Amino acid sequence: MAQETILEVKNLKKYFPIKGGIFGKKTLNQVKAVDDVSFHVKKGETLGIVGESGCGKSTTGKTILQLIEATDGEVLFKGKDITKASKQEMKNLRREIQIIFQDPFASLNPRMKVGEIIEEPLINFGLCEGKKARRDRVLELMDQVGLRPEQIDRHPHEFSGGQRQRIGIARALACEPSIIIADEPVSALDVSIQSQVLNLLRDLQKELGLTYIFISHDLSVVKHFCDRIGVMYLGRMVEMAGKHELYDRPLHPYAEALLSAVPVMDPKRKKKDIILEGDVPSPSDPPKGCAFHPRCPMKMDICSEVRPQLENQNGRFVACHLYDQPTEPERTG
Amino acid sequence: MSKVLDVKDLEVSVKIDNERRNIVNKVSFSVNEGETLGIVGESGCGKSMTSLSIMDLLPQALSVTGGSLTLNGEELTKLSKNAYRKKRGKEMAMIFQEPMTSLNPVYTIGFQIVELVRNHTKKSKKEAYDRALHMLKLVGIPRADQVLHEYPHQLSGGMRQRVMIAMALSCNPGLLIADEPTTALDVTIQAQILRLMQSLQDEMNMSIVMITHDLGVVAETCDRVIVMYAGEVVEEATVEELFESPKHPYTKGLVASVPNMDKDEEYLSSISGTVPTPEQMPTGCRFAPRCKHAFEACHQTPPLFDVNEQSKSRCWLYHEEASNVQEGRKEVGAGNHS
Ligand SMILES: Nc1ncnc2c1ncn2[C@@H]1O[C@H](COP(=O)(O)OP(=O)(O)OP(=O)(O)O)[C@@H](O)[C@H]1O
Numbered sequence: 181m182a183q184e185t186i187l188e189v190k191n192l193k194k195y196f197p198i199k200g201g202i203f204g205k206k207t208l209n210q211v212k213a214v215d216d217v218s219f220h221v222k223k224g225e226t227l228g229i230v231g232e233s234g235c236g237k238s239t240t241g242k243t244i245l246q247l248i249e250a251t252d253g254e255v256l257f258k259g260k261d262i263t264k265a266s267k268q269e270m271k272n273l274r275r276e277i278q279i280i281f282q283d284p285f286a287s288l289n290p291r292m293k294v295g296e297i298i299e300e301p302l303i304n305f306g307l308c309e310g311k312k313a314r315r316d317r318v319l320e321l322m323d324q325v326g327l328r329p330e331q332i333d334r335h336p337h338e339f340s341g342g343q344r345q346r347i348g349i350a351r352a353l354a355c356e357p358s359i360i361i362a363d364e365p366v367s368a369l370d371v372s373i374q375s376q377v378l379n380l381l382r383d384l385q386k387e388l389g390l391t392y393i394f395i396s397h398d399l400s401v402v403k404h405f406c407d408r409i410g411v412m413y414l415g416r417m418v419e420m421a422g423k424h425e426l427y428d429r430p431l432h433p434y435a436e437a438l439l440s441a442v443p444v445m446d447p448k449r450k451k452k453d454i455i456l457e458g459d460v461p462s463p464s465d466p467p468k469g470c471a472f473h474p475r476c477p478m479k480m481d482i483c484s485e486v487r488p489q490l491e492n493q494n495g496r497f498v499a500c501h502l503y504d505q506p507t508e509p510e511r512t513g
Numbered sequence: 514m515s516k517v518l519d520v521k522d523l524e525v526s527v528k529i530d531n532e533r534r535n536i537v538n539k540v541s542f543s544v545n546e547g548e549t550l551g552i553v554g555e556s557g558c559g560k561s562m563t564s565l566s567i568m569d570l571l572p573q574a575l576s577v578t579g580g581s582l583t584l585n586g587e588e589l590t591k592l593s594k595n596a597y598r599k600k601r602g603k604e605m606a607m608i609f610q611e612p613m614t615s616l617n618p619v620y621t622i623g624f625q626i627v628e629l630v631r632n633h634t635k636k637s638k639k640e641a642y643d644r645a646l647h648m649l650k651l652v653g654i655p656r657a658d659q660v661l662h663e664y665p666h667q668l669s670g671g672m673r674q675r676v677m678i679a680m681a682l683s684c685n686p687g688l689l690i691a692d693e694p695t696t697a698l699d700v701t702i703q704a705q706i707l708r709l710m711q712s713l714q715d716e717m718n719m720s721i722v723m724i725t726h727d728l729g730v731v732a733e734t735c736d737r738v739i740v741m742y743a744g745e746v747v748e749e750a751t752v753e754e755l756f757e758s759p760k761h762p763y764t765k766g767l768v769a770s771v772p773n774m775d776k777d778e779e780y781l782s783s784i785s786g787t788v789p790t791p792e793q794m795p796t797g798c799r800f801a802p803r804c805k806h807a808f809e810a811c812h813q814t815p816p817l818f819d820v821n822e823q824s825k826s827r828c829w830l831y832h833e834e835a836s837n838v839q840e841g842r843k844e845v846g847a848g849n850h851s
Pocket residue numbers: 337338339340341342343368369370527536554555556557558559560561562563572573574575610
C-alpha cells in the first residue's frame with residue numbers, strides 16, 4: 181500500500197454558536213462539535229471514524245470539504261492547506277474530494293431525475309463530452325451501484341431509502357474523486373446490498389487507488405472495511421489505532437464500551453454489554469478533565485481535573501489517564 | 514395471546530403513467546400483544562410502504578388496493594381520515610426511517626412534541642412540556658432543555674432520530690411501528706434505546722413491529738420475524754429458527770452477507786443481481802432470477818409452505834415432492850461474491 185499522506189487534518193475545530201435572547205440574535209454559548217481533532221490519511225487507505233451519535237463525525241467530514249467553515253485548524257490536501265484555497269481551487273477540490281451524505285433524502289434535489297442527478301457532475305466538471313457518451317456513463321454508474329437502467333427517469337421520492345443512498349454513491353463516483361468521505365454510506369442499505377456496495381467500493385479502491393474516510397456506527401462493517409480507525413467522543417479523537425489492535429484490545433474505556441455493545445446475530449447468546457451510566461454530556465458544556473469521566477467505569481481522581489491528550493502508546497494513540505506514565509499524575513496533580 | 518394487529522393479503526400499488534403496479538403483494542402477518550415482530554428484507558421490497566399503509570400515511574401516488582388491516586379487532590381500511598388521525602399517536606405510533614421527512618423544519622422540536630402530546634392527552638401546556646423534556650432525556654438527548662428550543666436542522670442525524678423516537682413514545686402507544694429506528698445511532702445509544710423500548714413493552718405490553726436490516730438487532734429484540742422480498746413475504750419464522758436454520762435461499766443469502774467480526778475477509782458474500790423492477794417481475798418465484806437453485810417448478814408462483822412448527826418458506830424446495838432436489842436444499846444459500 182502506498183505510504184504517501186494525501187490528507188492531513190491539524191487541530192481542526194468547529195464551534196457552532198447557540199443563539200438566544202428575544203430576537204434569537206445573541207450568542208449564548210457554543211456547541212463544540214469538533215474540538216481540536218488531528219489525523220492523517222494515506223493514499224489508498226481507508227480510515228474509519230466511529231463514535232457516539234452527535235460527537236462530531238459528520239461535522240468533521242463537512243469541515244474537511246469546507247461545506248461548513250472551520251473555526252480553527254488546517255486541512256492539508258496533498259500538502260496544501262485547503263482552508264485557504266481560492267474559489268477556483270476549491271471548485272477543483274470539490275471534484276477530488278467527494279462526500280456521500282448520511283441523509284440521502286436531504287441531499288438529493290427532489291425536482292431532478294436520477295439520470296440528471298448523476299449527470300450533473302459530469303457536466304459541471306467537464307468529465308464526459310457529448311450527450312450520448314454522458315448517458316452511457318450515467319447508465320454505467322447506475323449499473324455499478326445496482327440501479328436499473330429503467331429507473332433513469334424517476335425522481336428521488338420514488339425510491340426507497342436504500343435505493344436513494346445508491347443514487348448518492350453513483351453521483352459521488354461520477355466525479356472520479358481521489359478521496360471519498362463516506363458518511364454512513366451503507367447504514368440505509370439492507371445487508372445484501374450493503375455487501376454489494378462495500379465490495380464495489382473496495383473494487384474501485386483497488387482499480388482507482390481511492391482513499392476513503394468512512395464514517396459509520398456499524399462496527400462490524402468498520403472492522404471489515406477499514407485499515408485504521410479513529411474513535412471520537414464529544415468532539416475529540418480519543419483513540420486511533422489499526423483495526424486489529426483496536427478490536428483485539430481497545431484501550432480507551434469508551435472504545436471498550438462501544439465494542440461491547442455491538443449486537444450479536446445470535447438470539448441465544450446473551451451478551452454482556454458494558455452499560456454506560458450517567459448522562460450523555462453536552463458539547464456546549466463538556467465535562468472538565470476527560471469528557472468521558474462522568475460515564476467512565478475506570479475513572480480516577482485525575483480524570484475530572486486534567487484533560488488527557490492523545491498520546492502515542494506503542495504506535496497507537498489514546499487519550500486516557502489510565503495510560504499515563506506512572507510519574508505523570510504526580511507532575512500534574 | 515391476543516392479536517393486536519392483523520394484516521391480511523395487503524396490496525399496495527402505485528400509479529405510474531396511468532398504470533397500476535403492485536408494490537406490496539398479498540402480504541399477511543399478525544402481531545400479538547406484547548410481542549415484537551421483525552421485518553427484514555431487500556432494500557425497496559416494500560417494508561416502509563407496508564408500515565405506512567397501516568398508519569394511513571402512504572405517499573400520494575400510492576394506495577392500498579386490497580386486503581384488510583385490523584387493529585384490536587377494528588377494520589382500519591374503512592376508517593375515515595379523522596378517525597384515523599385520532600388513532601395515530603395513541604393507539605399506534607410510528608418511528609420513521611427518515612427523520613427529516615417527518616419532522617417539520619419550521620417548528621422547534623419542543624413545539625412539535627408538545628402539540629402531539631396535547632392532541633392525544635388532556636395534559637396542560639406545562640405538563641406536555643414536562644413530558645417532552647422527560648422523553649428527550651429518556652432517549653439520551655444531551656442538553657435536552659436547549660434542544661427543545663432548536664430546529665431539526667440544528668441536530669445531528671442521530672439526535673433527530675432520537676427526537677422522533679421520543680415523539681413516537683410520548684403518548685404510550687399500544688402498537689409501535691419502528692422503521693429502522695436505530696440506524697443513525699451508535700451502538701451504545703442503540704442499546705439504550707432498545708432497552709427503553711423493551712422496558713416500555715414490559716410495562717405496558719406494547720406491541721412492536723421492528724423494521725431493520727441489522728440482523729444483530731433482530732436477534733436481540735424480536736420474537737418472530739418475517740422476511741420480505743420484492744413485495745412478498747418469503748419466510749416467516751421464530752427468531753431462533755431464523756438464525757439457526759434459515760429456509761428461503763434469499764434469507765440464507767442475507768444472513769451470509771453480514772460481515773463476520775471474527776473473520777478477515779477481503780470481500781463479503783453477497784447475492785448477485787438486483788431486485789426486479791415491477792415492470793420485469795418474473796411470473797413465478799420472484800427470487801428465481803437470482804437463485805442458484807431455481808428449477809422447473811420455480812416458473813410457478815410458490816405458496817408459503819409450512820416447513821415446520823417454527824417456520825414457513827415461499828420456496829418450491831420445501832414442497833414435499835421436491836425430494837429430488839433435496840440435495841440442493843441442504844446447500845442452498847451462502848451466496849457468492851460476484
Ligand atoms: N412515491 C413513489 N412512487 C413510485 N414508487 C415508489 C414510491 N415510493 C416508493 N416506491 C417504490 O416502492 C417500493 C417499496 O418501497 P419501500 O420504501 O417500502 O421499500 P423498503 O423495503 O422500505 O426499502 P428500504 O429498506 O430501502 O427502506 C420501492 O421499490 C420504491 O421504488
